[in-house]
Amino acid sequence: MPVASTLVEKILAPRSRGPVVPGSRYHAVEVDLVLAHDATFTLGIERIERLGLPILTPEKLLFAADHFAPPSSPERAAILGRYVTFLGERALPRDQLFRGISHQLAVEDPRVRPGRVVVGADSHTTMVGALGCFATGFGTTDILGVLATGTAFLEIPPSIELILRGVLPTGIEGKDLALAMLAALGEDGALGHALELHDHTGGSIDFDARCAITNQAVEAGATSAAFVPDAVTAGILHLRDGGAPPDLDRWAPDAGANYARSLVIDVASLPPLVARPGSPADVVPVDAVAGEPIHQAFVGSCAGGRLTELEAAASILRGRRVAPGVRLVVTPASEQVWRAASRSGALGTLSEAGALVTNPSCGACGGIDKGLLAAGELCISTSNRNGPGRMGHRDGRIMLASAATVAASALTGRVTDPRTLARSQLASWDVPR
Amino acid sequence: MTCPSPPSPSEQRLLCGRALVLGDHVNADLLHPPAFFSLDVTRLRAGFLAGLGRETDASSDGTTWIVVAGRNFGCGSSRETTVDALRRGGVVAVVAPSFGRIFRRTAAALGVPCFVSQGSLAEVLPDEELVLDAALACLVAGGGARRIALEAPDPFLEAVHAAGGLLEWLGHRRS
Numbered sequence: 001m002p003v004a005s006t007l008v009e010k011i012l013a014p015r016s017r018g019p020v021v022p023g024s025r026y027h028a029v030e031v032d033l034v035l036a037h038d039a040t041f042t043l044g045i046e047r048i049e050r051l052g053l054p055i056l057t058p059e060k061l062l063f064a065a066d067h068f069a070p071p072s073s074p075e076r077a078a079i080l081g082r083y084v085t086f087l088g089e090r091a092l093p094r095d096q097l098f099r100g101i102s103h104q105l106a107v108e109d110p111r112v113r114p115g116r117v118v119v120g121a122d123s124h125t126t127m128v129g130a131l132g133c134f135a136t137g138f139g140t141t142d143i144l145g146v147l148a149t150g151t152a153f154l155e156i157p158p159s160i161e162l163i164l165r166g167v168l169p170t171g172i173e174g175k176d177l178a179l180a181m182l183a184a185l186g187e188d189g190a191l192g193h194a195l196e197l198h199d200h201t202g203g204s205i206d207f208d209a210r211c212a213i214t215n216q217a218v219e220a221g222a223t224s225a226a227f228v229p230d231a232v233t234a235g236i237l238h239l240r241d242g243g244a245p246p247d248l249d250r251w252a253p254d255a256g257a258n259y260a261r262s263l264v265i266d267v268a269s270l271p272p273l274v275a276r277p278g279s280p281a282d283v284v285p286v287d288a289v290a291g292e293p294i295h296q297a298f299v300g301s302c303a304g305g306r307l308t309e310l311e312a313a314a315s316i317l318r319g320r321r322v323a324p325g326v327r328l329v330v331t332p333a334s335e336q337v338w339r340a341a342s343r344s345g346a347l348g349t350l351s352e353a354g355a356l357v358t359n360p361s362c363g364a365c366g367g368i369d370k371g372l373l374a375a376g377e378l379c380i381s382t383s384n385r386n387g388p389g390r391m392g393h394r395d396g397r398i399m400l401a402s403a404a405t406v407a408a409s410a411l412t413g414r415v416t417d418p419r420t421l422a423r424s425q426l427a428s429w430d431v432p433r
Numbered sequence: 434m435t436c437p438s439p440p441s442p443s444e445q446r447l448l449c450g451r452a453l454v455l456g457d458h459v460n461a462d463l464l465h466p467p468a469f470f471s472l473d474v475t476r477l478r479a480g481f482l483a484g485l486g487r488e489t490d491a492s493s494d495g496t497t498w499i500v501v502a503g504r505n506f507g508c509g510s511s512r513e514t515t516v517d518a519l520r521r522g523g524v525v526a527v528v529a530p531s532f533g534r535i536f537r538r539t540a541a542a543l544g545v546p547c548f549v550s551q552g553s554l555a556e557v558l559p560d561e562e563l564v565l566d567a568a569l570a571c572l573v574a575g576g577g578a579r580r581i582a583l584e585a586p587d588p589f590l591e592a593v594h595a596a597g598g599l600l601e602w603l604g605h606r607r608s
């Protein structure tokens with residue numbers, strides 16, 4: 001009798017070449033795509049050159065320049081320069097440089113489809129699983145190993161099933177769901193496991209929201225996080241690639257597949273949530289912290305800088321102005337997002353409201369540039385990490401929240417539940433899905 | 434058990450260092466804040482434990498450390514500079530009940546072994562001399578008075594450690 005398989009087992013089993021060494025839990029798994037960017041990849045260049053390491057064929061590579069793009073110091077300019085020059089010397093692909101954050105570029109890339117295996121030199125590579133593939137992050141040296149061998153050495157993770165049900169209320173975003181997931185799992189609740197997300201919400205969780213969720217799965221320790229491919233997946237693939245919707249049924253986990261754990265989140269009753277400074281899993285309803293003065297609001301990063309978030313922020317701020325003295329930084333996740341938000345009018349609206357709109361990049365996330373914190377400052381942010389020192393001074397504080405909550409807070413200058421804004425202010429707060 | 438200095442070839446599976454005791458969920462940003470990301474070794478080393486406000490622990494006097502930490506050690510960012518800064522700061526091994534996946538892999542790939550503890554680490558005192566016997570999978574504290582069992586490492590990670598790192602191991606495999 002055939003064994004019932006999870007999504008992850010269906011993806012990895014045919015690609016596994018067996019244990020790396022006899023008796024090991026680590027398998028050599030063939031990869032379809034490797035992501036790398038200016039910051040982490042450059043750490044490996046000296047070793048590639050010194051050891052004469054081979055590099056996979058360009059068809060399997062996606063190189064971004066997103067961290068130091070553009071650079072904020074001479075040292076970072078030198079790191080970026082080393083990267084760009086190396087790629088040029090080796091005739092490695094440079095067409096995606098400066099076009100956005102690596103994970104966002106990956107989900108925009110036709111090579112990324114359900115069932116693929118994607119690895120990246122960055123922890124938030126889990127995000128790419130929003131498209132129903134197996135995607136995981138590595139450090140630079142492990143990525144050099146993948147580039148040299150074409151295989152990733154992976155512990156095949158058991159899966160946790162996360163079922164989302166109910167219908168997502170208007171104004172509740174992927175970030176709220178991601179935070180609900182982190183509250184349920186804690187910072188290590190998915191450690192050593194793959195998350196498989198089953199959307200039973202009648203299509204109310206759109207693709208951008210899915211990306212926000214799979215992005216933050218790594219904050220619960222997950223090796224990977226994948227939405228089981230469905231009609232939403234088919235829709236986004238059709239929009240991206242055209243042509244007939246692909247056959248996605250074959251990726252459905254089998255009935256009776258073996259899950260290590262099963263969790264249900266009812267999305268219908270979710271309020272806007274906030275992760276308090278210090279831990280992405282320290283999650284409370286926004287009401288619990290409402291009123292705290294903020295210094296900066298940030299809409300951006302691979303976790304929260306997509307069209308849905310920019311439009312949610314724009315609909316809150318349309319026709320109004322950010323509170324005096326508060327800086328609202330908006331950083332679209334990719335050139336494609338930037339252009340779509342320009343076409344939809346969201347960027348114009350945000351700019352008129354006083355937002356500081358930057359080029360697609362990591363920007364303030366990771367304390368890189370354009371929005372660092374001083375000691376004692378509070379930033380409310382759509383990004384994914386809020387530990388001390390993540391965005392500048394270690395006594396700067398970061399709250400994680402949805403774009404609507406971030407925009408509402410920018411408007412009032414205090415942490416604000418977007419639902420408490422006057423009804424007239426909410427008239428247009430119905431983001432098209 | 435005491436640590437010979439330096440270990441003879443037959444004793445190379447003994448790792449010795451002072452205990453650097455850290456808590457649960459100590460993430461990569463705390464161990465080495467992103468602001469210290471650099472290709473410059475001096476700058477890199479300056480960030481050692483800077484997010485924890487414990488830069489003074491980063492003595493450059495050749496002290497070796499065995500980090501004894503809580504759950505989910507090294508979670509978060511994949512920046513390899515974090516592990517590199519620990520290594521250059523004298524950390525020769527890490528013992529914890531669990532590790533962030535990428536941290537553990539990167540540490541192995543750079544030659545810093547991570548051991549999962551089986552017994553409680555609560556009695557390890559800050560700064561005390563520790564001996565880690567990789568062959569017996571055992572951490573020895575209190576001059577031999579306290580022994581804490583460790584999980585036997587996976588044969589792959591063990592092979593990587595024996596080779597001195599992942600790229601060294603791949604080199605062996607190629608030849």
Ligand code: SF4
Pocket residue numbers: 066101102122124301302303361362363365366383384
């Ligand atoms: S946006 Fe932030 S979390 Fe995402 S890749 Fe860039 S630095 Fe990392």
